[in-house]
Amino acid sequence: MKLTYHGHSCFTVEDGEHRVIIDPFLSNNPRADIGPEAVTVDAILLTHGHGDHIGDTEAIAKANDAVIVAPFEIASHFGAQGFKAHPLAHGGKHTFPFGTVKLTVAFHGSGMEVGGDVKNGGNPAGLLLTMGGKTFYHAGDTALFSDMKMIGDREHVDVTALPIGDNFTMGPEDALQAAEWVHAGLTIPMHYNTFDLIAQDGHAYVASVEAKGLKGKVLEPGESLEL
Numbered sequence: 001m002k003l004t005y006h007g008h009s010c011f012t013v014e015d016g017e018h019r020v021i022i023d024p025f026l027s028n029n030p031r032a033d034i035g036p037e038a039v040t041v042d043a044i045l046l047t048h049g050h051g052d053h054i055g056d057t058e059a060i061a062k063a064n065d066a067v068i069v070a071p072f073e074i075a076s077h078f079g080a081q082g083f084k085a086h087p088l089a090h091g092g093k094h095t096f097p098f099g100t101v102k103l104t105v106a107f108h109g110s111g112m113e114v115g116g117d118v119k120n121g122g123n124p125a126g127l128l129l130t131m132g133g134k135t136f137y138h139a140g141d142t143a144l145f146s147d148m149k150m151i152g153d154r155e156h157v158d159v160t161a162l163p164i165g166d167n168f169t170m171g172p173e174d175a176l177q178a179a180e181w182v183h184a185g186l187t188i189p190m191h192y193n194t195f196d197l198i199a200q201d202g203h204a205y206v207a208s209v210e211a212k213g214l215k216g217k218v219l220e221p222g223e224s225l226e227l
Contacts, residue, residue, distance in 0.1 A: 001134035001227045003159065005219035007031030008194045009053060009141070011161065015132030018042050018098035022127065022138055025055030031194055033222035036060050042098050045129065046070035047140030049112035049121025052194070058083070069094075069101055073122030077112065090123060099131035104151060106142035108169065134158040134227045137182060141191060144174035149181035158227050160184040163191035164205050165198030172205045179209045179216070185227075187216045 004012045008031065009023045020043040026032040029052070036056035044057050044066050057078070061068055067084040068075060075087035088094060093102035103125040110121035126140040128151075137151065137160040151157070160182050163169035169191055170178060179187045187209050192200040202218040209216035217225065 001132040001136065001158070002224055003136065003188075003219075003227075004224040005188070005190070005221055006033055007221040009047070009138070009161070009163065009191045010055070011136075011138065011190075012039070012041065013129060013131055013136060015099070018131065020045055020098055020129070020131075021060065022129075023047055023053040023055065023140075024057055024060055025052045027056050027059075028052075029055070029194060031221050037063070040064060041066050043067045043069055043096065045101060045127055045138075046074055047106065047127060047138065048108060048110040048124035049074050049119070050110065050141070051113055053141070054112065067096070069096070071103065071110070071122040071125050073120055074110075074112065077114075077119065077121075088125075090125060093128070099129060101130075102128040104128060104137070104139075105145065105147060106140040107145055108141040108143070128155055128157075132227075136160070137184060138190075139163060139178070141169045144170050144178055146181075148178050152182040152184070157182055157184040159186045159188065159225075161188045161190045164189045164200050164202070165192040165194075166200065167197050169198075172200055172208065175205065176208050176212070179214055180212055183214065185215065186225075187214060188219055189216075 206216035
């Protein structure tokens with residue numbers, strides 16, 4: 001499994017044969033290293049309906065004829081517009097040609113801004129993505145919640161991305177507890193420094209994770225790692 005970070009909460013994940021993108025907020029993301037025109041993927045995975053996560057989904061889906069995998073209400077929204085869409089709900093999983101996706105709980109909102117109105121985006125989620133024999137837990141936008149310990153105990157999580165920006169999600173202190181509970185092989189901070197309101201020191205967070213005997217890594221936009 002190869003992960004590439006594109007700023008905010010956006011990652012591409014590939015296994016040498018398939019590639020997917022998670023929460024493709026690129027065009028209006030001041031930290032993004034690429035634009036949507038540079039994306040080549042088989043699928044788009046969405047955690048919730050906010051604009052800084054849906055981002056460039058439509059443009060990428062059209063250009064790649066990619067399936068949109070998302071919580072039911074979001075998948076239904078895109079399906080009604082003629083896009084390929086696969087709905088999931090909390091606790092549900094499905095195996096696709098590129099790998100397996102399971103939705104986890106996340107505590108956040110999920111309203112979709114459509115035509116000046118806010119549309120019901122269903123329940124926000126995290127993702128357990130298994131590709132190339134490795135599992136990536138992308139927590140989505142979320143508060144700290146105790147079932148993260150169960151996720152860590154039940155799932156063999158090779159790498160996790162946890163939001164640390166505070167204000168809208170966990171801050172560094174709660175995200176440290178999340179890292180302990182998930183106890184992944186590697187913890188990556190996300191959802192920070194995109195805007196002043198979520199400014200955080202990713203290196204300080206990783207240092208706190210490593211002080212607990214866990215492995216952490218800051219990925220800069222455009223930087224990749226292989227598992």
